[in-house]
Amino acid sequence: MDAKDIKYFREVLEGLLNDIMQKSQETIEDMTESGEIYADPADRATAESDRAFTLRIRDRERKLVRKVQQALQRIDDGEFGLCSECGEEIGTARLKARPMTTLCIQCKSKQEEDEKVRGD
Structure with missing residues (x-):
């Protein structure tokens, strides 16, 4: 960035x-x-x-x-702008939507899927 x-x-x-x-x-x-x-x-x-x-x-x-x-x-x-999970850059579009995010879209999607499986 x-x-x-x-x-x-x-x-x-x-x-x-x-x-x-x-x-x-x-x-x-x-x-x-x-x-x-x-x-x-x-x-x-x-x-x-x-x-x-x-x-x-x-x-x-x-x-x-x-x-x-x-x-x-x-x-x-x-x-x-770096994903706290995988270390990759978080996309600018994602940061514009939520500038305080710590996860890239792939890691966030995985986190949400894991929560859905666990029933959180």
Whole structure:
């Protein structure tokens, strides 16, 4: 992978990280400011359900932050774009679809097939 591609993926990953952190901060602000009182129990239940859904999304994003940070570390270490399983280069198209991936398409397909066989 050439320097131009590495720069592109670094910018994509840093942008993704910044977006997640901004959404996280907005969620914190919304939840600390939200002192609404609901006259209707149904409205309160809907608001609680929405809050729980938002928190589940933020939890998934928290896990994604770790993966993005690890991908940035792989860039720094010169290991970005190499499959952690077979050592081959991960295709650019795959990296564009999921820049924090650690497996090439062949190894990922094998992993999914193995999980299907095991019933995971």
